[in-house]
Amino acid sequence: MPHRHNPEQNRLLAALHPHELQELLPHLQVVHLKAGEQLAESGERLSHVYFPIDSAISLFYRLENGGSAGVAVIGNEGMFSVAQVLGGAGIPYWATVETSGHVFQVAADRLCEMSKNLTTLCDILLLYAQASLTQIAQTVVCEKHHSLRQQLCQHLLLINDKSLSDDFRLTHEAIANMLGVRRESITEEAGELREQGLIDYNRGHVKVLNRAGLEKQCCECYSVVRDEFTRLLGNER
Structure with missing residues (x-):
């Protein structure tokens, strides 16, 4: 991985127990995402999940009339998509890159398998899912x-x-x-x-x-x- 990118630049990875992070590190790859790039369609099951470093991923709901509504913005406080790891597979939103930048990419199946044995990883992802509900709810209020x-x-x-x-x-x-x-x-x-x-x-x-x-x-x-x-x-x- 490039020396200027490290796991502590993503809040979820930084919160892992050191030995669990060491187990995960070999499976992380730094990739660059371009603004406007589409990461997922509604209901799509992803082959990889992303832990943003300095990029932002926006989630939208596409209406039947062709319009769309923003739901949430994901950055270095989280990941896309936590549903892949917690058993929810796809989500009813489509995702695009709002600001160009880097992410840690890991195979979804690999992370799912590792989360069964890495206690803090599973706990952190559940807490992140709860925090994300607050973000989505607050978007409606706003x-x-x-x-x-x-x-x-x-x-x-x-x-x-x-x-x-x-x-x-x-x-x-x-x-x-x-x-x-x-x-x-x-x-x-x-x-x-x-x-x-x-x-x-x-x-x-x-x-x-x-x-x-x-x-x-x-x-x-x-x-x-x-x-x-x-x-x-x-x-x-």
């Missing part, structure tokens, strides 16, 4: 009760966390797809944030200039999800 500005700030903070950088590639179109709004609406709101000196963006790149300012304009949903992940999985290293 869409119903909070403004587009608040949702945009929350999304930028999430991607900032998962990218391991204040400068990341993220298009207005990708944000609009996730939040279920017109791209023009995102461009307008992002312009306001840039005028306030909170972010800058150019040619599909976003740079966070004032994270504290973004957090002030964000709704409580960001901290609710963050605190639940901390409660269940411990502090980030």
